[in-house]
Amino acid sequence: MGIFSRLTDIVNSNLNAMLDRAEDPQKIIRLIIQEMEDTLVEVRSAAVKTIADKKELERKVNALQREHDAWQNKAELALEKGREDLAKGALHAKNRAAEAVAAGQSQLADIEAGLAKQNEDIGQLQAKLDDAKQREGQMMARAKSAQTRLKARGAIYDSRVDDALSRMQRVERTLDELDGKVDAYDLGRPGKPSLDDEINKLETDSKVEQELAELKARLGNRTPSQA
Structure with missing residues (x-):
């Protein structure tokens, strides 16, 4: 062999x-x-x-x-x-x-x-x-x-992994509820205007003042008989 x-x-x-x-x-x-x-x-x-x-x-x-x-x-x-x-x-x-x-x-x-x-x-x-x-x-x-x-x-x-993920989801839900409790304190209260709100207000006020000036001008040009 x-x-x-x-x-x-x-x-x-x-x-x-x-x-x-x-x-x-x-x-x-x-x-x-x-x-x-x-x-x-x-x-x-x-x-x-x-x-x-x-x-x-x-x-x-x-x-x-x-x-x-x-x-x-x-x-x-x-x-x-x-x-x-x-x-x-x-x-x-x-x-x-x-x-x-x-x-x-x-x-x-x-x-x-x-x-x-x-x-x-x-x-x-x-x-x-x-x-x-x-x-x-x-x-x-x-x-x-x-x-x-x-x-x-x-x-x-492995079922243990699924259990761990499920527990993580419950923790996330608990954190969401805590955030909700914090936000709930501000409900119904006037909030501080944002930058966009303040700028929009300025634009609106400017437009109103312009219209008011135009209206005064028209009314000032009328004679008493016209009034």
């Missing part, structure tokens, strides 16, 4: 459990991030072990290669000294060393292929983790906004 399939199973299992309990969306988001981080640590730890195995095997292969070269030199020396039997024995040992070198190199190839796959998996998981962390802030903001709106909407339809 690949790391992504296993990670998906783990996350889905935990998500289903949290959804069944109606957990906070922020906790679910954090869970996904945490699972990915834990898996990344696990995969990196496995890669560290693989790298250590590779280095150890490389040392063994190098040692076998030196042993192979040494048997070659021994075979040549034995042949030079006329010991063909020793030369044959050295060549057999060299061949066994060569087979061991080939087997070790084959294992190294497998390890390097595994490391390449692990490196690819780590790269993909890191990219997904970075993307998830980037989206985490946006999703957290959306969750917070939704919770705030839900709280505000609940407050709008």
Whole structure:
């Protein structure tokens, strides 16, 4: 099973459990991030072990290669000294060393292929983790906004708010009645004329005086017989 399939199973299992309990969306988001981080640590730890195995095997292969070269030199020396039997024995040992070198190199190839796959998996998981962390802030903001709106909407339809508004309206009514009591004291009493009233009175008085002057003038021009 690949790391992504296993990670998906783990996350889905935990998500289903949290959804069944109606957990906070922020906790679910954090869970996904945490699972990915834990898996990344696990995969990196496995890669560290693989790298250590590779280095150890490389040392063994190098040692076998030196042993192979040494048997070659021994075979040549034995042949030079006329010991063909020793030369044959050295060549057999060299061949066994060569087979061991080939087997070790084959294992190294497998390890390097595994490391390449692990490196690819780590790269993909890191990219997904970075993307998830980037989206985490946006999703957290959306969750917070939704919770705030839900709280505000609940407050709008909360009977306590209606009761408070009703009490405020009663207070306003009481204040109106107090204002009415104050104004009632002035009912029936002559009030101080306003600026407009005084100016209108001046205009009226001026007009009356003009008409009176015109009337006197007409009456003064009449003769007694006309009177």
